[in-house]
Structures are given as structure tokens and as C-alpha cells.
Amino acid sequence: AGCEDTQDGCFTAPRPPPGALHRWHVGRLGQSCDEACSDARAQCIESRWPATLRDFDIVAGNIGLDKFHIFPGQSPLNPAIPSQAGSPMHWKGEHPKDGQSRCALADPSVTRLCPCAQFGSYEPGDFCH
Secondary structure, X not given: OOOEEOOOOOEEXXXXXXXXXXXXXXXXOOOOHHHHHHHOOEEEOHHHOOOOHHHHHHHHHHOOOXXXXXXXXXXXXXXXXXXXXXXXXXOOOOOOOOOOOOOOXXXXXXXXXXXXXXXXXXXXXXXXX
């Protein structure tokens, strides 16, 4: 179960097995998930972004987020917490059209929620970006 090269040059990673150890980390304002996970001595898992609102509800509950004012969204930075008070939180994100990893993206106006795995808890090749 390694990485596969796709036609557009980006890479895909297999979904980690059910029950595999990973945690969600809240990055610092403007930080990418690669940076946030690295700070936690982990790696961002590209295949673990929430696919449904139910998935995100579990994430939000696990990290103690207020689940009011949550909307889908399209930004590949999602899920993210906006820096402006009272702004809605968006949970759903699309993959960047240029094939870049969502884990690598950062924006100075948001705090990202990041799927991270501790080093050694997955097989080599599970982290592709």
C-alpha cells in the first residue's frame, strides 16, 4: 500500500486502516497542517479529512469545539477556524486544483484543524504529498 502517481502528477495515499492511531491538532494562526503536525511530532494524513458533517462533528467533539455556526465550504484550507470573531466555521474542503496537498496549505487569516499521526503509527507510503 504505497503511493500511486496520478496522471496530473499529484499523489494519492491509501486510507489508513480502521482504528489506526491519529489525532486532530489545532494549528496556530497562519500555520499549515504539515507545520502543526510537525510541532506535535507527527505527520499530517492527507487521507483523513472529514468527508461528512457527521465525521466533522466527531472531530469537533474530540477537540472541544463549539459546533454552532458550522457550514460546508469549499476552501482546501477547511476545516479551519476563521480569525475574525463571529465568522462561521467551515468543515468541508475541496482538493486544490493544482494537485497540491491540503496538508501543505496555509493562510494568515485562519487556524487549521489538522489530522495528524504519530511517527511510526503507519506504514511508509501512507504520507504522500
